[in-house]
Amino acid sequence: MKPPPFAYARAAGVPEALALLRDAGEDAKILAGGQSLVPLMAYRLARPSHLVDIGRITTHRYVRGDGGGLRVGALVRHLELERATGLTGPWQALREAAGRIGHHPVRVRGTCGGSLAHADPSAELPVVAAALDASVTLQSADGTRTVPAADFFLAPFITALEPDEMLVEVAFPAPPPGLRSVFEEFQVHSGDFALASAAVAVALDGDGVATHVRVALGSVGPVPVRAREAEEALTGGRLTERAAAEAARLAASAAGAAAGSSAASGEVPGGGADFRRELVRTLVTRALDRLKEKS
C-alpha cells in the first residue's frame, strides 16, 4: 500500500493550479482533501503522474447566497457544510448529505468539489446536486464553462471534466417558492459507503399541493438517478400517505431500472439489487414523511 512514484506540486491559487495542471499533462490529478484519491493511490488503483495540491487555496472556501440561489466554493470542507446553520429549507438536503459522508475525520478534510469531481456512484453530494438542479463551474487556463449536474456525471468515476480543468464551484439556482429538501441514506454502519440514498425536494403551495418535486437517488446506478415518474406522480397533488407510497414504489422501480444498467450495483457488501430497491422505497417514504410533517 505504497503508491508508485509521482510528482507533487502545491498551488497557492487557482491560476497557478490551472497552469500546473496544463503543464503536467493527461495523467495529472488534483489533490484536494485526498480522502478518496490517497487510498486509491495506496491500493495502486489510481496512478497519477502528478499531483496538483489545491488544499491550501483559500479563495474557494465559501458558501454564499446569490439572488436566492446558493454558491459553494470547491474547497469547502464537508464539515463546514454540515455545520452551516443557514443551510435549511431548500438547502437542508445539502447539509444533511454532508453530515453523512464518511467518518468525522474524513469530513474534516474532504471537500465539496472533490466529492463531485470524484463522481463515486455511492457519494452523497452528487445526489443532492441532481435534486437541486445544480450546475458546476469548470475552469481551465483557457477559460470557464458551466455544466448542469445532469450532464456532468457520465459514468462511475467519470465526469465531463477535461484533464486541464478544475471544478471551482457548484451553484444551486434560486429555488421555487416554498421549496424544502431532505436527504436520506442507508449505510450498514456509520461511515460506510451508502447502499442507497435519496435527496428529495418538494415545493408545496398554500393549499399543500406540490408544485415542484425532485427525487434523486444515489448508489443505485452509475450516476445519480432522477426518479422522474415519482416526481410526476407527486406534482399537482398533496403529500398524502398514499401518494408518498406510490411515489416510493415508482422511485424503487427507477432504481431497479438503473441498477440493471449499472456495473456499480452489488459492489458494496450486502447490497444486492433487490435489497437496494427495497431501501430506495423505504428512504423515499421516510423523506416524504419528513417533508409532509414539517408543512
Place this chain on the structure above:
Amino acid sequence: MNHRTPSVGTSTPRRGVDDLLTGRARYAADLDRPGQVHVRVVRSPLAHGRIAALDTAEALALPGVLAVYTADDLPDVRIPVRLPFAETAETPPLLQPPLARGTVRYVGEPVALVVAEDPYTAEDAAELVDVDIDDLDVAATMAAATAEGAPRLHESSPDNTVSTVSLRHGDVEAAFSRADVVVRERLTMHRHTAVPMETRGLLAEYEPATGLLTLWGGAKVKHFTRQALGAMLGLGPERVRVVEVHVGGGFGVRGEPYPEDFLVPFAAMRLGRPVKWTEDRAEHFVATNHAREQEHEWEIAATSDGRLLAFRDRAWCDQGAYVRSQGILPGLLPALHAAGPYRWEAFAVDSTGVLTNRTPTGTYRGPGMTEATFARERALDLLAAELGLDPAELRRRNLIPAAAMPFAFDAPEQPHVPPVRYESGDFPASFETLLDAAGYEALTRERQRLRRSGRLAGVGLAPYVEIGAVGPFEEAFVEAADDGTFTVRTGVSSLGQGVETVLAQIAADALSVPFEDVTVDFSDTTAVPMGFGAFASRSTLLAGNAIALAARDLLAKAAAEVGGDPGEVRFDRGTVRGPGGATAPAGRLPAGHGRFDKPHPGFSFGAALSLVTVDAATGAVRVLRHAVLHDVGRAVNPELVRGQLAGAASQGIGGALLEELVYDEQGQPLSTSFGDYLMPTAADLPEIDVFVVEYPTPTNPLGLKGAGESGMVGTPAAVANAVADALGAAARPVTRLPLTPGNVRELLRGTPSPQATTVHP
C-alpha cells in the same frame, strides 16, 4: 508472618498503559536497525494454477533492488504444526511452503520476495516480477471442493479433505428412537477473522560473527517460532532469538509462524543486512489466517418435556488451501465443543477439515467453540420453539448439575483428541446468575413493550463451555535483587491482555512483597529456555501457577541461607531475613524456579444474553443490551477480566452482524479493505454487561480458569437467537451469519409488510 493485603483479587491498575496512551509504545513498524532493507511479498493473483514461468529480471534491474527470491532459492521447507494434537498423518504433505512451489492455491499466496532499499521501491519492483500462471479449476467453496469431480488441491488428498475428527458417546441410535421430538438444521458460520489494529510486522538481523539471528516482532508463541526457524534455517534454536515488542492486538492470528516469519530472516541471512517487513492492510486480508468458516448439520433428539437425549453434528470446516501452524484445530475444536454444558445421553460428532482455494484458516479468539456454540444454541432454540418452551427453561432443564462435577462424557479416548472433561463449576447456578443479574425477565418484558410499539424485538441466550488451560506446561524463574526488586521471567506473551500486571500480582502475593517491586519479563526467548505462549486462555493459569511455584522455590532457597521454614523468611528492601534474625543480601540467592504441568486442558462455563431490535424495513439490527457471564475460577484482577470479556463480546457482535470475508466463484477475495470488511465501531455497540463468577478449580493451586476469549464464545449465538426471536415465526429461520441488513431483509422477504416502515429509528 506477613500481613500484607493480597494483590490477587484486586483491580490493580494495569501496567504499561501510559506508553500505550501517550504513543511511546513501540510496535514492530517503529523499530529500525542500521543498514536495514525492506521486503515486499509478491503474491498470487489467482486462486489456483501452475506457475509456468517466473521472470524476475525486470524487477532486479530496478535501481534500489537488492534481490528477488523465488522457491528455487529456498530450502524445501514447510511451516510446521505447533501443537502435537493438531497434527495427524494427513497433515505433513498439506503444510505450506514459504513460497509457492510450482502450484499456487489461493489468492495472496507468496510466490516471490523482493528486497529493496526502501519499501516503495520494493513495492514497485514487486509489480515487475512477471508471474505466468496457467489457470487450474478452482474449488472456491467447501461445496465445490467436496463435489463430484472437484479440482484437487493437493496430490495427497484425493477428496480435498484433511482429516475427520469423530467423537462418540452413548447409543445415539437408541436415543433417537426414543425421541418425542427431533429437530434438524444446517447451520453456517461465515468466514471472518481477527483484524487487529496493528498488522503483522517483523525485523530480522543476522550477525555472521556470532551466528546469531534476532527476530523482532514475534508474539504469542515465540519459543515455537524460535524452534521452527532454527530448524528451517539450519541454525538450531539456540542461535535464534525471538523478541516481542508492543502488540496492537493478537486475537489468535498474530504470532503464529507464517511464511513471512521464514522469509524475512532468510533474506537477512542471505544479504547480511537487517530486513524489515510491515504487512499492509490489503495483505492482512489475504495473508493472515482466516477463521470460522464451517457448516454444521445438527440434529437433536429430545423428549416432549424438554429433556435432551442425543445429538448428531456433521461438520465441514474450511481449512483453506494449506494446513498452517495450527494444524487440524479448525476441525478439531468445534468437535470438542459440540456437546457444550448439557447432559446428553449420547452424541455423534464427525468434523471434517476441507481444503479450498482460499486463504488458510487458523484460530481466532474463541476458535471452534464459537462456531460450535452458534450451531448448537441455534438448534436448541429451534427445539424450544418446537416444544413451545421458554429458551431459558430448556437450557435450565438440561445443564449438567454441580453434583456431577467433575464430569466427563464416556467417549472412547483417541490419540490427538484431548478428553472432554469438565473439571469444576456450577453450570446451573452460573446460568441463573446471568438470568438474574442481566434481568432476563425484565428484558423479555422490554421485548414485549417494544413489540407493542410496532418494533421487531428479540431476546437470545447462549450458554457454552470453553476449552482453556492448554498445556503442556509453563516455566518461570523468580530472581531477587539487592535493591529490593524482583524479576519474574516466563515464556508466555503479552498480546495486550494485561498479563504483565496479573502475573506480577501473583508473584507479589507468593513472595509477600509489594506489587510495585515485581517486574515480569517475557519479551525475549533468551530470558526463559522454554515457553508455549499466549493462546487458549492459558497464560495467567499456566504461567501464574509456575510463578507461584518459582516464588516458593525462591523462599526455600532463602530459608536455606538464613534458616527457618520457607514460610518464615521475609524479604525486606533487598535483604532476606530469617526467623532467627539471620540476614543475607537477596541478590545473592539463586533464582527460584517453578514449572506447572497441565497434561489435559480444562473447560469452563459461560453464557451470553442479548436483546436486539430489527428495523423491518431496512433489516438493520441494533443490539440494545448484551451481557456475558463467565466462570473464571478466580479473578486475579477483576477489572482486567471484565475488559477481556467486554472486548471479546464486542468482537463477537461484529462477527455476528458485520464482518465477512467474501469470495467470488473464481476464488477472488472481495473483502480486502475496510470499505468491504466492516468492523464494528463504538457506535454499533451497546454497553456490555459483564458478570464474573468464581468457582475455583481444584486442578491448579491458584484455582484459575481461562478468561481471555470467553466473551466471544456465546456472543454470536446469543445475537443470532435474539434476531431470530425478533423476526418471529413468519420469517425464515436464522441459519447463517452475518446478520447484515441485506441478509436480514432476505429472511423477512415474503413476510407480511411491517407497519414499522414508518417508525423512525
